[in-house]
Amino acid sequence: xxxxxxxxxxxxxxxxxxxxxxxxxxxxxxxxxxxxxxxxxxxxxxxxxxxxxxxxxxxxxxxxxxxxxxxxxxxxxxxxxxxxxxxxxxxxxxxxxxxxxxxxxxxxxxxxxxxxxxxxxxxxxxxxxxxxxxxxxxxxxxxxxxxxxxxxxxxxxxxxxxxxxxxxxxxxxxxxxxxxxxxxxxxxxxxxxxxxxxxxxxxxxxxxxxxxxxxxxxxxxxxxxxxxxxxxxxxxxxxxxxxxxxxxxxxxxxxxxxxxxxxxxxxxxxxxxxxxxxxxxxxxxxxxxxxxxxxxxxxxxxxxxxxxxxxxxxxxxxxxxxxxxxxxxxxxxxxxxxxxxxxxxxxxxxxxxxxxxxxxxxxxxxxxxxxxxxxxxxxxxxxxxxxxxxxxxxxxxxxxxxxxxxxxx
Numbered sequence: 587x588x589x590x591x592x593x594x595x596x597x598x599x600x601x602x603x604x605x606x607x608x609x610x611x612x613x614x615x616x617x618x619x620x621x622x623x624x625x626x627x628x629x630x631x632x633x634x635x636x637x638x639x640x641x642x643x644x645x646x647x648x649x650x651x652x653x654x655x656x657x658x659x660x661x662x663x664x665x666x667x668x669x670x671x672x673x674x675x676x677x678x679x680x681x682x683x684x685x686x687x688x689x690x691x692x693x694x695x696x697x698x699x700x701x702x703x704x705x706x707x708x709x710x711x712x713x714x715x716x717x718x719x720x721x722x723x724x725x726x727x728x729x730x731x732x733x734x735x736x737x738x739x740x741x742x743x744x745x746x747x748x749x750x751x752x753x754x755x756x757x758x759x760x761x762x763x764x765x766x767x768x769x770x771x772x773x774x775x776x777x778x779x780x781x782x783x784x785x786x787x788x789x790x791x792x793x794x795x796x797x798x799x800x801x802x803x804x805x806x807x808x809x810x811x812x813x814x815x816x817x818x819x820x821x822x823x824x825x826x827x828x829x830x831x832x833x834x835x836x837x838x839x840x841x842x843x844x845x846x847x848x849x850x851x852x853x854x855x856x857x858x859x860x861x862x863x864x865x866x867x868x869x870x871x872x873x874x875x876x877x878x879x880x881x882x883x884x885x886x887x888x889x890x891x892x893x894x895x896x897x898x899x900x901x902x903x904x905x906x907x908x909x910x911x912x913x914x915x916x917x918x919x920x921x922x923x924x925x926x927x928x929x930x931x932x933x934x935x936x937x938x939x940x941x942x943x944x945x946x947x948x949x950x951x952x953x954x955x956x957x958x959x960x961x962x963x964x965x966x967x968x969x970x971x972x973x974x975x976x977x978x979x980x981x982x983x984x985x986x987x988x989x990x991x992x993x994x995x
Contacts (some may be wrong), residue, residue, distance in 0.1 A: 589616035589640065590602075590604035591671050597751040598994075599932070601615045602770045604695055605660060612938075615937065615940050615941055615952070617949075618630055618944070618949070619631040620641075621638050621655065622938065623654040623756065624646060624648050624653035624654055624969050625643070625648075625651065625653070625654050625972070626642070626643055626646075626973050627642055627813075627860065628640070628641055628643050628645065628650065628949070628975065629641070629642055630672060630944075630949060633941075633944070633945065633990055637682075638703065638852055640947065641811050641824070641944070641947050641948065641949045641982060642947055642948050642949065642969075642980060643949045644685060644948065644949060644950050644967045644968060644969070644973075644981050645719055645844040645949045645950045645951040645966075645967070645968050646841070646949075646968055646970060647812075647842065647844075647922075647968060648843065648844070648845040648846050648970065649698070649703045649816050649843060649900055649968065649969065649970055649971065650815050650844050650846065650886075650896045650897070650900060650968050650970070650972075651846070651856075651896075651972035652815075652844070652845060652846025652847075652886045652896075653847070653972050654891065655664065655766045655846065655885075655886075657683065657772070657885055657888070657889065658732055658810075658882050658885040658886055658889070660849075661882065661884070662878045662879075662881050662882050662885070663720050663876040663925050664881065664896065665877050665880070665881030666878050669683075669685070669688070669877035669878070670877070671762070671876055671878060672847040672873070672908055673678060673873060673877065674873075675873060675874065676869075676871055676872055676873055676874060676983040677703070677704070677862075677863070677869065677874045678863070678869070678870045678871075678872075679830075679923050680785075681873055681874030681962050682705055682874055683874075683877065683880075684879060685719060685877055685880050685884075686704060686835065686874060686875070686877075686885075688885050689704065689883055689887075690702040690703060690704055690851065691749070692887055693851045693853055693883075693887075694853040695812075695924065696814065696822045696823065697808075697822070697825050697831065697832065697834070697837040697853050698737075698825065698832030698833075699832065699836075699837065699853040699854050699855065700854070700856045700859070701853065701854065701855070701856050701860075702851045702852060702854075702859060703851060703852055703859055703862055703863060703869060704849055704850070704851050704867065704874070704875050705849060705850045705851065705852070705869060705872070705875075706850070706872055706873075706875060707722060707732075707840070707842065707848065707849060707850050708733070708735065708811050708838070708839075708850040709735040709838040710850065710868050710872060711840070711850035711851065711852050712733065712735040712736045712739050712809070712884070713735065713738070713739045713742070713868040714852060714862055714865070714866045714869050715738060715836060715838060715852075715862060715867040716736070716739035716742075716743050716745070717742070717851050717867055717868055718742060718861055718862040718864050718865050718866025718867075718869065719742055719805070719858070719861060719862070719866075719873040720745050720774075720775065720776060720864075721743075721745070721824050721950075722744050722746075723744075723746060723773050723774075724745050724748070724773055724775070724778065725745065725746045725747070725748070725765055725769065725773045725774070725775045725776070726740055726745050726747045726748075726775075727748045727749070727758070727761065727762065727765070727775060727776070727777045727804070728747060728748075728749055728750070728776070728777070728778050728779075729749070729752050729778060729779040729809075730749045730750065730752075730785055730955035731752070731777075731780055731784070731785060731852070732749075732809065733780075733784070733809065733811070733890065736778060736809070738775055740975055743941065746773070747895075747978070748761060748765065750945060752776075752779050752780075752791075752795060753790065755791065755794050756799055759798045759801075759802070761949060762777075762798065762799075762802040762804060763802065763810075765865075766802065767915075768870070774794040774805065774920050775803070775804045775805070775889065776804065776805045776806075776807065776891040777804050777805070777806055777807070778805075778806075778807040778808070778809055779792070779795055779797055779806070779808060779809065779811045780802055780808075780810075780811075780821060780822030781808050781809065781810035781812070781817075781825075782810065782811075782812040782813040782816060782817060782823075782824060782854035782921070782922075782923040782925070783812075783921075783925075784811070784812050784925070785810070785925075785927070785953060785957070785958055785964075786919045786921055786922040786925065786927045786964075787919065787921025787923040787924065787925030787926060787927070787967075788830070788919060789817070789824055789827070789921070789922060789923075791906040792824060793828060793833075794835050795840075796830065796834060805835045805836075806834045806836070807834070807835065807836045807837070807838060808824065808825070808836070808837045808838070809838050809839075809840065810823045810825070810839040811839055811840045811843060811850075812843060812846055812923055812924070812925060813825075813827070813839065813842020813923065813960075814839045814840070814845065814904045815845060815886075815890065815897065815900075815942065816843075816844050816897070816898075816900060816901075816923040816924045817901075817922050818897070819894070819897075819925050820880060820890060820891070820894055820897065821844065821894070821896070821897040822888045822890075823837075823839065824961075826835070827922070827927060830941070830994045834852035834981070834987065835854055835855070835858065836852055836853065836858060837852070837853050837854070838850065838851070838852045839851060841879075841883045841886075844900075845882075845886045845887075845925070846882070846886055846887060847879055847882035847883050848879050848882075849875045849879055849883065851948065854906075870916040888906075894960045896971050897971070899971040899972075900924055900969060900970070900971040901922070903923075903970070903971060903973050903978065904923070904924060904926065904969050905925065906975060906978055907926055907969055907978050907981075907982070908920050908926060911926070911928060911979060911982060911985075913987075914982055914985075914986045914995075915987075915995055916928050916929075916985070916995070917931070917991075919931040919941060925967070925968060926965075926966075926967040926968070926969065927953070927964040927965070927966055927967075928964060928965040928967060928985065929962070929963075929964050930963070930964075930989065930992075931961075931994070932963075932992070932993075932994050932995075934986050935975065935992050935994055936954065936963045936964065937952060937953050937954065938992060939965065939984055939985075939994075940952045940965060943984060943988055943990065944975060944990045946968045946984050946987075946988065948957070948980075948984045948985070949983055950966070950967055950968075951965075951966045951968070952965055952966060953966050955963075965985070967981075
């Protein structure tokens with residue numbers, strides 16, 4: 587890869603595009619074209635024709651099915667009539683409204699925080715807090731499973747960085763002590779960790795992590811993109827699930843997964859959010875979320891507050907799917923969120939299985955190297971509260987049938 591990056595542009599372009607065509611032939615499944623509302627059954631394009639057909643979806647982040655919920659759609663329509671379709675400016679200038687402020691206060695309370703800011707998406711939210719909080723004298727220690735946006739933000743900001751394994755808190759503590767000794771206590775250390783891990787749906791010993799950070803005067807940022815709406819009795823996320831409300835300094839989460847809309851937010855103390863509002867370029871120079879989107883997020887929070895059965899249904903479906911997969915003989919990891927990884931332990935087979943499943947009418951996603959270490963490639967199923975038991979049974983049957991065809995079950 588390094589040698590390729592050093593080659594002239596046109597040579598790189600030709601090599602990468604030819605590789606892409608080969609990947610398509612081998613089962614590369616990125617960028618599948620869908621049509622219609624986001625739901626458990628969608629219209630997706632056939633791989634070899636321009637025809638669209640119904641596909642059973644087990645690869646959507648719309649965990650609660652809110653992307654097509656009638657109450658939320660009605661609130662969006664009302665917002666379009668009342669406010670139009672755009673804000674006309676960034677939050678720092680003309681784009682901030684009372685509706686934005688009221689939603690930010692609701693989002694802050696989901697983590698037991700005082701304030702929050704809205705961003706267009708999770709990528710921007712991670713750029714926001716790294717860019718707004720840190721300077722080149724500071725140090726960040728990030729979860730080795732962190733999203734690519736965190737890594738990019740670190741590189742763009744130019745801060746000193748280290749990665750750590752959240753499964754080894756003793757080593758993490760030693761690393762923090764080493765950094766403090768090396769910097770003679772002059773650098774502020776920040777650390778970010780995933781709540782619900784995007785690769786397998788599990789949750790680390792977050793209480794232990796927080797204790798270590800507090801003992802070393804480390805500012806903590808929880809990435810709970812996959813936790814909101816999927817874990818906790820009322821769907822408030824990892825902090826509610828572990829009874830740790832208000833215990834991290836900041837939390838980042840998205841509104842594009844279980845919330846079913848678009849955008850993201852960062853919550854924390856009034857002082858920390860003040861810093862982001864006034865000194866974070868990704869926030870200062872990006873148009874504020876359109877008010878119909880603000881209305882969609884607000885309506886989704888209404889449902890979380892008044893209809894807790896959505897979170898309960900998701901969790902029941904996850905448990906049922908895990909039982910069915912294990913009974914069928916599959917190796918999985920039992921997490922507590924909407925993510926279920928399925929392993930096959932045969933080099934290169936996961937992408938072929940995924941392609942065959944798609945041709946049979948089942949949409950799923952996979953994770954391969956470098957997203958996961960070699961040998962840990964997986965089918966990554968995403969559950970929805972709206973899936974029926976019959977649909978789950980159909981999915982398991984298709985996966986089992988296909989796995990047998992590739993001699994991995």
